[in-house]
Amino acid sequence: MSLLVVGLSHRSAPVSVLERAALSQDAQIKLLQDTVAAEPATEAALLATCNRIELYADVDKFHAGVAELSTLLAQHSGVGLDELTPYLYVHYEDRAVHHLFSVACGLDSMVVGEGQILGQMKDSLAVAQELHSAGRLLNDLFQQALRVGKRAHSETGIDRAGQSLVTFGLQQLAAGAAVDSWAAGKKALVIGAGSMSSLAAATLARLGVAEIVVANRTADRAERLAQILTENARYEGGETPVSARAVPMESVPFELTRADIAVSCTGATGLVLTAETIAAAVEGRVPAESAGLSPRTTAAGDVRAVLPPTSLGTDDGCPLDLAAVQGSAVQESAGFSVMGEAAVAGMDAATLEQHAAWVDNGTVDRRDAARRTPDDDGELIDALVATVARFGRIPEQRRPEPVAGVPRPVPVLSLLDLAMPRDIDAAVHRLAGVRLVDIESLAEASADVPMAADVDQVRRIVADEVAAFGAAQRAAHITPTVVALRAMAADVVAGEIARLDGRLPGLDEKHRAEITQTVKRVVDKLLHAPTVRVKQLAAEPGGAGYADALRTLFDLDQETVASVSRADQDDDHIAEANAENRGRA
Secondary structure, eight states, X not given: OOEEEEEEETTTSOHHHHHHHOXXXXXXXXXXXXXXXSTTEEEEEEEEETTEEEEEEEESOHHHHHHHHHHHHHHHHTSOHHHXXXXXXXXXXXXXXXHHHHHHTTTTSSSTTOSXXXXXXXXXXXXXXXXXXXOHHHHHHHHHHHHHHHHHHHHSOHHHHOOOHHHHHHHHHHTTSOHHHHHTTOEEEEEOOSHHHHHHHHHHHHHTOSEEXXXXXXXXXHHHHHHHHHHHHHHHHSSOXXXXXXXXXXXXXXXXXXXXXXXXXXXXXXXXXXXXXXXXXXXXXXXXXGGGOOOEEOTTSOEEOOOOOOOOOOOTTOSSOHHHHHTSHHHHHTOOOTTSHXXXXXXXXXXXXXXXXXXXXXXXXXXXXGGOOHHHHHHHHHHHHHHHHHHSSOOOSSOOOOOOOOOOOOOSEEEEEOOSSOSBOGGGGGSTTEEEEOHHHHHHHHTTSOOOTHHHHHHHHHHHHHHHHHHHHHHHHHHHHHHHHHHHHHHHHHHHHHHHHHHOTTOOHHHHHHHHHHHHHHHHHHHHHHHHHHXXXXXXXXXXXXXXXXXXXXXXXHHHHHHHHHHHHHXXXXXXXXXXXXXXX
């Protein structure tokens, strides 16, 4: 086995890079086709999700394979190789198997334990099979990864640690409230009708939203999803607790004005919802005076708020003219503390000394300032310079007043962007009355999510399954050689029986059959122990050389061994085709 994976994910690359490297469906197909056409690779499969792009291949040369796969990823993603390389990771042979099995179990997901990846992995295998880019190795690998993922979810409580990105995103939007009570009765807009959008719609329906509107560029898919939601609601509740309908993409701006929640996950390469669109959708729904804000929508869709003035200290005895300070232009625009730098800028040395003494609860007669001479000021300045030189600053014992934070109104529109590249303009974060959760914010939030104790058990499952898969692959590698050896032995037996017939032409059929059976038993007994043992040895790490040793010892024809391998692969293709036909039937 020479399995190689080259990829990048939310663990290795920032969202901005993942967003630029995202591949369209056509680009994914072309990448697979170009990979198997490249010299080092004989098989290829691509796992592309909203937070990872991984290219798997069976290669005959490690370094050439890494170089070729990295170059192909850069070419098809449109991100330069020099820029992409620092974010790429490489796994080879058993480490590559371990990585894929970990991904299948949700251990490498942004939300640990989520089972959504299994469906995405199944789709990746289906595409590779349809393009005939997946051979025996990748078929076995991905099918086993799916089994390992299902085992992890059925035998452990990893589901308690993990959830889908949809559920996790909705929890972030709920901001600590119970998701079901937060979503109950709301109107939801789902943009897109793919697997992620369908999951979002089903989750929202389960949480009890009152209405779901599905928008998609292909009207048939939107209508089909709306129909499924309606049918499921009737089947589960005996009535229709949720109203689902489909609309064209052109209706999205209008539907946003009615929606409380919007989830978007499309395959678009550009923005689906701009800041201007969202700003227009919430216009009139957010009171201008809400929370003391004065929102102003610009041409760019940005909403700015004038900060409320920061209160100044009013302590008696402060030598500063607070009224004059409060009336300054600086205060009106930003606010500052009496301890701040701006408050003492341009102050003469005598007054500065007074201010410092007042801060330290000292008493200085301000009238002394009128009797000070320039020499006195010079001495004071020298003293301040010396203090700075010694301490690095002028000591202060009183902290500046905190600048007042800007309260935000309760969101009237909650947005969940699960697309990569993003569907919703990030500038929406600055809009009053809008809350946006996207892949980037989910990545930040997931870093604080504690992992369940079951994760350790899943890791043990992964380790055991990797060892078993490696042993099976190494054993399978020697099987064609063992089959060729037994075929050669059978030819030898047949030749010797034919020679016996020439020397004993009068031998009756009964005795001939007995002799033939005896010779076969002798050959089988001589071959049994070494062939069983060589399979065991070949299954161990480093056992790949036993097949070569067997071929050398028995002078087996390499082409005969290769023909056995091809025959096995043909049988596998026939079995897959039959299974597919049974599925269609």
